[in-house]
Amino acid sequence: MSGSAKRSVTITLDGSNKSVSIPLIEATVGTPVFDIRKLYGDLGVFTYDPGYGGTAACESKITYIDGDEGILLYRGYPIEQLAEKSTFLEVCYLLMEGALPTATQFKDFELGVMRHTMLHEQIREFFNGFRRDAHPMAVMCGVVGALSAFYHDSLDIHDPASRTISAFRLIAKIPTIAAWAYKYNCGQPFMYPQNDLGYAENFLYMFHAVPAEPYKVNPILARAMDLIMILHADHEQNASTSTVRLAGSTGANPFACIAAGIASLWGPAHGGANEAVLKMLAEIGHVKNITGFLSEVKDKGSHTKLMGFGHRVYKNYDPRAKIIQKACHEVLSELGIKDDPLLDLAMELEKIALNDKYFVDRKLYPNVDFYSGIILKAMGFPTSMFTALFAVSRTVGWISQWQEMIADPEQRIGRPRQIYTGAPQRDYVPISTRG
Numbered sequence: 056m057s058g059s060a061k062r063s064v065t066i067t068l069d070g071s072n073k074s075v076s077i078p079l080i081e082a083t084v085g086t087p088v089f090d091i092r093k094l095y096g097d098l099g100v101f102t103y104d105p106g107y108g109g110t111a112a113c114e115s116k117i118t119y120i121d122g123d124e125g126i127l128l129y130r131g132y133p134i135e136q137l138a139e140k141s142t143f144l145e146v147c148y149l150l151m152e153g154a155l156p157t158a159t160q161f162k163d164f165e166l167g168v169m170r171h172t173m174l175h176e177q178i179r180e181f182f183n184g185f186r187r188d189a190h191p192m193a194v195m196c197g198v199v200g201a202l203s204a205f206y207h208d209s210l211d212i213h214d215p216a217s218r219t220i221s222a223f224r225l226i227a228k229i230p231t232i233a234a235w236a237y238k239y240n241c242g243q244p245f246m247y248p249q250n251d252l253g254y255a256e257n258f259l260y261m262f263h264a265v266p267a268e269p270y271k272v273n274p275i276l277a278r279a280m281d282l283i284m285i286l287h288a289d290h291e292q293n294a295s296t297s298t299v300r301l302a303g304s305t306g307a308n309p310f311a312c313i314a315a316g317i318a319s320l321w322g323p324a325h326g327g328a329n330e331a332v333l334k335m336l337a338e339i340g341h342v343k344n345i346t347g348f349l350s351e352v353k354d355k356g357s358h359t360k361l362m363g364f365g366h367r368v369y370k371n372y373d374p375r376a377k378i379i380q381k382a383c384h385e386v387l388s389e390l391g392i393k394d395d396p397l398l399d400l401a402m403e404l405e406k407i408a409l410n411d412k413y414f415v416d417r418k419l420y421p422n423v424d425f426y427s428g429i430i431l432k433a434m435g436f437p438t439s440m441f442t443a444l445f446a447v448s449r450t451v452g453w454i455s456q457w458q459e460m461i462a463d464p465e466q467r468i469g470r471p472r473q474i475y476t477g478a479p480q481r482d483y484v485p486i487s488t489r490g
C-alpha cells in the first residue's frame with residue numbers, strides 16, 4: 056500500500072478486553088481509508104457493507120472521481136480537457152501507461168494496436184452459432200471469451216510481454232467484434248478493418264460500409280465517436296471493473312476476465328442503462344406525459360426508475376453527461392438535424408426532474424447514460440448496440456485495471472465473507488418422520 060498512515064482509530068469491543076488499532080491510510084486526493092485487514096484476526100469480526108458503498112476494494116492510480124464535486128480524472132487529467140484535446144487511442148496509452156505519450160511513443164502504440172484489428176478467420180464461424188436476432192452483448196460475451204482459445208501464446212498473466220500483447224489484442228479487436236455482431240444481426244457481410252483509418256473511424260467504417268460500394272466515414276461522426284469512447288474509457292471501481300478484477304484475482308486469463316466484465320456491464324443498472332433510457336423516452340412519448348411518468352417513478356411500488364439518472368458515486372452532475380449533452384447539440388446541428396424530439400424530450404425531462412424535490416433530496420442527477428443514447432441514435436446506431444459500444448470503450452479501462460491488479464504485490468484472490476443468519480447446525484431426519 057503506497058499511502059501513508061499518520062492517524063489511526065482504536066476499536067474496543069464492548070464486554071471484552073479486545074481492542075485493535077486501525078490505521079487511516081491517506082489518499083493522494085480524496086477519501087482516506089481505514090486499513091481493516093487486522094480486524095478479523097484481532098477482534099474476530101467482519102465488516103458489513105453490501106454493495107460496497109463505503110468499501111475500497113483496492114489501491115489504484117488510474118482514475119479518480121469526486122462524486123460531490125462532479126470531478127473525473129484519468130491519471131490526474133480532467134475529463135473535460137481530455138475530451139477537448141485528446142483522442143481515444145492517446146487516452147488508451149494514458150490509462151495503460153500512466154502518462155501522456157511522446158509523439159514517438161504514440162506512433163509505436165498506435166501501430167501496435169492497429170496491427171491487431173483483424174480476427175482469426177476461424178472466429179467468423181463463432182458468429183454463425185448465434186441466432187441472427189441474438190442481442191449484440193450476448194455475442195460480445197461469447198466471442199471475447201472464446202478469444203482465449205486462439206491466443207495460447209499470451210495467456211501467461213505473470214509474463215509482462217503476454218499481458219501487453221493481450222491488452223493490444225483486446226483493444227484492437229473489440230471494435231471488430233462489435234461491428235461484426237451488428238453486421239451478423241442485420242445480415243450484411245462482415246467488413247474487414249482498414250488499418251490506415253483512425254481507431255473510431257475504422258469502427259464506423261466496419262459498422263456502416265458494405266462491399267458493394269466505397270464508404271467514406273463522416274469526420275463529424277468519427278470525432279463524435281472518438282469523444283464518446285474517451286468518456287466511457289474508465290470509471291474507477293464500477294461494477295464491471297470490479298468484476299474484471301475479481302475474475303483476474305483468480306489467475307483467469309485476460310480474455311475470460313474481459314468477457315466477465317462485458318456480462319456485468321450488460322445490466323440495466325450499469326452499462327445497459329443507455330439502451331433503457333431510449334426505451335423510457337419512447338414510453339413517455341411526449342412532454343405532456345413527463346409529470347405522470349415521474350409520479351410513477353416516485354411510487355416505490357412501481358419499481359420504475361428514471362433511467363440515466365442517479366449514481367452510486369456522483370451526487371452531483373456526472374461531468375460526462377454535461378460533455379455528451381453539449382456534443383449532442385453539436386452533432387445534431389452539424390448533421391443538419393434541426394430538432395430531435397428525443398433530445399427535446401430528454402432535456403425537458405431533466406429540467407423537470409432537477410426541480411423536483413424527490414430527485415433533489417436524493418441527489419439524483421443525469422449520468423453518462425442519460426444523453427449517450429440520444430447521440431448514438433442520431434449517429435445511426437440501433438438501440439441494441441448502445442451497450443456494446445460502451446463495452447468497446449470500456450475495454451481499455453478494464454484491461455488497465457486488470458494489469459494494475461496483476462502487478463500489485465499486495466494482490467490476493469478476492470474472497471469476500473458474509474454474515475450468516477441461516478439455520479444453526481441441525482441433524483438430518485428421514486422423510487418418513489417429517490411432518
Ligand code: SDX
Pocket residue numbers: 289290292293294323324325326328352359360361362363364365366367368417419422423424
Ligand atoms: C453507469 O459505477 C459507475 O461508475 C457506473 C458508470 C460507469 O461509468 O461505469 O458510471 C456507468 O452504470 C451509470 C449508471 C447507469 N444506471 C442508470 O442510469 C440506472 C438508473 N439508476 C439507478 O438504478 C441507480 O441510481 C444506480 C444503480 C445508478 C445507483 O444505485 P444506488 O447507489 O443504489 O442508488 P442510491 O443509493 O443513490 O439511491 C438513493 C435513493 C434510493 O431511494 P430511497 O431508498 O432513498 O428512497 O434514490 C433512489 C433509490 O431508490 N434512486 C432512484 C434512482 N436512482 C436511485 N429513484 C428513481 N430513479 C433512479 N434512477
